[in-house]
Amino acid sequence: MNEEKALRDRGIKVTPQRIEILSVLKNTREHPGVDQIYSQVKEIFPAISLATVYNTVELFTQEGLIQEIRLARGFSRYDGSVGSHPHITCLKCGKVEDIEELKVEMLASSVEKSTGYEVLKEEIMYFGYCHECKRLDN
Amino acid sequence: MNEEKALRDRGIKVTPQRIEILSVLKNTREHPGVDQIYSQVKEIFPAISLATVYNTVELFTQEGLIQEIRLARGFSRYDGSVGSHPHITCLKCGKVEDIEELKVEMLASSVEKSTGYEVLKEEIMYFGYCHECKRLDN
């Protein structure tokens, strides 16, 4: 869509690789990791390097274009939807899903009041077994 | 106190290193990382190795004796208080605190209902600036 505009609006230099990485993230609900982004972008830019993907998702995260979801130690995934919302991940199949239904807006201000912190960011993550994986026993 | 009993009750082999590591975690509110646990235990067992600390906190986490708090990529801290409760960390000084006041028990069951997952674990983490660090401008 307008990934190029999103970059230009923030004064980020526009490159085809960046447009493609942003596009991948904006057009999936899969919450891909760096490897998955890399594989997908590679189909269009076979020469792209993993380092570029790492650098780019880091830049986009700083700029608030995407958000990082930190799963188990040593593995992050990325979400093109940037509003703060909880996530849930299946401990068996590894899938990550958004939880739209859970309203948590009021929690942050309650936290500010009770802790005296200025709150900038929240991460609400649930871990369990998804419907599919529950069915297959365990 | 009764760290030895806590280990024995779970059928975990009791060693002085394990008692000491558990004791460190049960007697602080600092949410120390592996390095901090290592330094502190080293005062009593100068020969202890980092690997032992890593292995032990992993074991204790599995056994539910402590809980892991995953901060930025590549850094975990540990909490001797094992009930599920939110945490808040200061982006400037790195301190981690418990948020006792925030009641989140009802959220998990609401998540189970809306997602169809069987929820086993939750992580609720806030990031911001603590009272101290806010005062020093920036």
Add this chain to the structure above:
DNA sequence: GTGGGTGCAAATAATTTGCATTACT
């Protein structure tokens, strides 16, 4: 034209693992 981005390979850093030795039950 110039500064910043990309691709490559080497470097980093937290964590883990293999193995010989030592300690718990």
Add this chain to the structure above:
DNA sequence: AGTAATGCAAATTATTTGCACCCAC
């Protein structure tokens, strides 16, 4: 005695960085 834990050092793995070349502005 037998099994499992410890300490050490080497291995692992996600991520990062240095650098030469190329591209967007």
